[in-house]
Amino acid sequence: MVWLTWRQHRGHAMTAGALLTALAIGVILCLVLLPHLYPDGAQRCTTSGTDQSCVALLPQLGSSAWTWIVLGGLLFPTLLGTVGATTISREFEGNGHLLAWIQGVPRRRWFLRRALFLSCGALAGAAVLAAVMQGWFAAQRGAGDAIWGGFDIGPIVLFGYTLFALALGTAAGALFERTSPAVALTLVSYIAIRVTIAVGLRTRYLAPLQASTVMGTDPAGMTGSQLPIIPAGGWTTGLPVDVDAAGHTITAAVWCASSPPVTPGCYPAPITLLQPYQPASRFWLFQGIEAAIFVILALALFALAYRLVMRAR
Amino acid sequence: MSAAIEATALSKRFRRVWALRDCSLLVPDGHITALVGPNGAGKTTLLNLAIGLLAPSAGVIETLGWDPQRHPEPVLERVGYVPQERPLYPDFTVGETLRMGRALNSRWDEAATRARLLRHGIPLDRRVRHLSGGQRAQVSLALALGKRPELLLLDEPAAALDPLARRGLLTELVETVAADGVTVVLSSHQISDVERVCDHLVILSGGRVQLAGDIDALRDEHRLLVGPRMDPAVAAGDPTIISARHAGRETALLVRRHAATPPAGWRAEPVSLEELVLAYLENPAAGAPPPPTLVEAAS
Numbered sequence: 001m002v003w004l005t006w007r008q009h010r011g012h013a014m015t016a017g018a019l020l021t022a023l024a025i026g027v028i029l030c031l032v033l034l035p036h037l038y039p040d041g042a043q044r045c046t047t048s049g050t051d052q053s054c055v056a057l058l059p060q061l062g063s064s065a066w067t068w069i070v071l072g073g074l075l076f077p078t079l080l081g082t083v084g085a086t087t088i089s090r091e092f093e094g095n096g097h098l099l100a101w102i103q104g105v106p107r108r109r110w111f112l113r114r115a116l117f118l119s120c121g122a123l124a125g126a127a128v129l130a131a132v133m134q135g136w137f138a139a140q141r142g143a144g145d146a147i148w149g150g151f152d153i154g155p156i157v158l159f160g161y162t163l164f165a166l167a168l169g170t171a172a173g174a175l176f177e178r179t180s181p182a183v184a185l186t187l188v189s190y191i192a193i194r195v196t197i198a199v200g201l202r203t204r205y206l207a208p209l210q211a212s213t214v215m216g217t218d219p220a221g222m223t224g225s226q227l228p229i230i231p232a233g234g235w236t237t238g239l240p241v242d243v244d245a246a247g248h249t250i251t252a253a254v255w256c257a258s259s260p261p262v263t264p265g266c267y268p269a270p271i272t273l274l275q276p277y278q279p280a281s282r283f284w285l286f287q288g289i290e291a292a293i294f295v296i297l298a299l300a301l302f303a304l305a306y307r308l309v310m311r312a313r
Numbered sequence: 314m315s316a317a318i319e320a321t322a323l324s325k326r327f328r329r330v331w332a333l334r335d336c337s338l339l340v341p342d343g344h345i346t347a348l349v350g351p352n353g354a355g356k357t358t359l360l361n362l363a364i365g366l367l368a369p370s371a372g373v374i375e376t377l378g379w380d381p382q383r384h385p386e387p388v389l390e391r392v393g394y395v396p397q398e399r400p401l402y403p404d405f406t407v408g409e410t411l412r413m414g415r416a417l418n419s420r421w422d423e424a425a426t427r428a429r430l431l432r433h434g435i436p437l438d439r440r441v442r443h444l445s446g447g448q449r450a451q452v453s454l455a456l457a458l459g460k461r462p463e464l465l466l467l468d469e470p471a472a473a474l475d476p477l478a479r480r481g482l483l484t485e486l487v488e489t490v491a492a493d494g495v496t497v498v499l500s501s502h503q504i505s506d507v508e509r510v511c512d513h514l515v516i517l518s519g520g521r522v523q524l525a526g527d528i529d530a531l532r533d534e535h536r537l538l539v540g541p542r543m544d545p546a547v548a549a550g551d552p553t554i555i556s557a558r559h560a561g562r563e564t565a566l567l568v569r570r571h572a573a574t575p576p577a578g579w580r581a582e583p584v585s586l587e588e589l590v591l592a593y594l595e596n597p598a599a600g601a602p603p604p605p606t607l608v609e610a611a612s
């Protein structure tokens with residue numbers, strides 16, 4: 001079963017292998033080149049401006065490597081989605097299911113072993129990619145990359161996304177029994193679900209912390225300079241909210257019945273400006289929560305695919 | 314005599330269409346049974362149910378004594394099946410196809426399978442998509458036989474083969490059965506093929522078993538009675554009359570369970586298998602075999 005699955009997916013494996021190898025070589029080259037170009041560390045190169053060759057080359061190298069890493073991180077799961085979408089549907093298209101399901105391995109085992117083998121391959125690929133990306137992050141830490149900005153290509157969620165995309169493709173393939181619609185549905189719904197969770201759910205895994213500034217009653221206090229400052233590495237998760245002393249949100253209507261212009265005394269004092277944010281310390285917890293969500297979704301989709309395969313004729 | 318396939322009140326429905334309905338039959342062990350019927354009679358459905366590719370909508374089917382749905386392992390290990398589509402992975406080489414067979418079947422016979430392909434001059438390094446239709450059929454059959462099956466199911470094995478290849482394939486089948494004692498069920502449109510290799514017959518029509526039994530016994534049971542022209546309405550009312558032809562001043566009746574001597578003025582002639590099968594296929598209402606079918610007839 002392992003050999004058969006490998007034989008049928010070796011093209012995919014080679015594509016993924018080439019992608020990962022290219023990324024790894026690129027990152028390793030950057031990691032080797034950067035210290036040579038600037039032995040005192042990347043930080044000083046970007047700030048001092050003394051070494052002109054470094055100043056010119058380093059950001060260029062860094063940004064192009066970064067682009068490739070982001071692309072790799074985003075594309076790798078969709079590649080596995082395509083693998084999943086073809087693994088079952090291609091069998092139906094070429095009547096291969098009639099060949100596979102009449103051999104000595106029952107359909108149940110045929111599906112479970114195939115799903116297991118592909119999952120292991122996908123997770124191994126994700127591990128390589130995560131290692132490459134972490135290598136890059138480690139080298140760049142001095143440059144002060146925003147940690148939350150790289151959440152979507154974080155090393156933990158990458159496993160969840162990859163497994164999810166594979167399961168989504170497998171279920172779509174079992175549903176349509178045809179490759180093209182299965183791949184299309186997989187890609188569209190993968191992006192839709194990723195965006196929905198990233199935008200709609202991620203900020204709510206834990207109630208955000210609030211950074212606050214007391215604004216007083218002076219309208220001058222409403223200028224930008226008075227906005228709360230969130231701790232370093234924090235992730236601003238929404239617009240700031242104005243609350244009164246009792247903690248009630250002040251809406252525009254309450255703000256000032258007599259606006260404009262805003263005059264002293266037209267709103268209750270003192271006003272506190274609250275800025276919700278997620279602290280940097282929650283990054284790994286959130287990675288874990290999001291990965292768990294996608295792993296659970298993946299298991300549900302594999303279960304659906306299993307049911308569809310067992311009922312197929 | 315034990316049954317290789319035993320179906321009891323077996324039904325299979327695809328959405329609103331009944332592919333098989335209330336089908337009861339016994340396929341005896343150690344024989345070559347032909348499954349004959351018009352297109353859409355349910356032959357492929359019956360074979361797919363027997364190996365467990367399909368689950369029955371109602372009724373029971375047992376293959377080699379096992380329910381293929383509840384106990385797929387022993388059935389799949391012991392039953393070789395060559396579907397009508399001859400499914401093979403076109404991008405695999407013949408050698409890789411064999412490797413797949415070895416990987417998926419615990420009773421795999423590598424040496425015999427290689428020898429069989431060698432005998433037919435099929436190179437192991439050729440991709441399946443570059444094989445001729447006849448070679449593909451041979452690879453499919455080799456894959457099914459490589460499992461060392463106790464029961465071999467063949468759906469239209471001779472379809473799309475030239476006459477020479479067809480004869481070769483059928484001859485090989487008979488030899489295999491004789492050598493290994495494999496039970497074979499083959500569906501076919503070619504009555505001449507059936508006559509050449511099969512000793513048992515099941516006629517399926519409209520999803521039901523119309524006639525089943527040992528071919529020699531069935532031929533013995535039926536006679537063509539030729540006599541003076543009779544009223545077609547009288548012939549239509551007699552259940553022992555399977556078909557009636559009225560031409561000129563003569564009437565020819567194909568009858569079952571005939572009297573030992575024909576009525577005065579009539580002569581009885583033996584029927585060929587082709588005449589027998591065609592008579593039943595032309596009259597789907599005829600037949601409905603008596604309950605104890607193959608086991609009794611075969612023993």
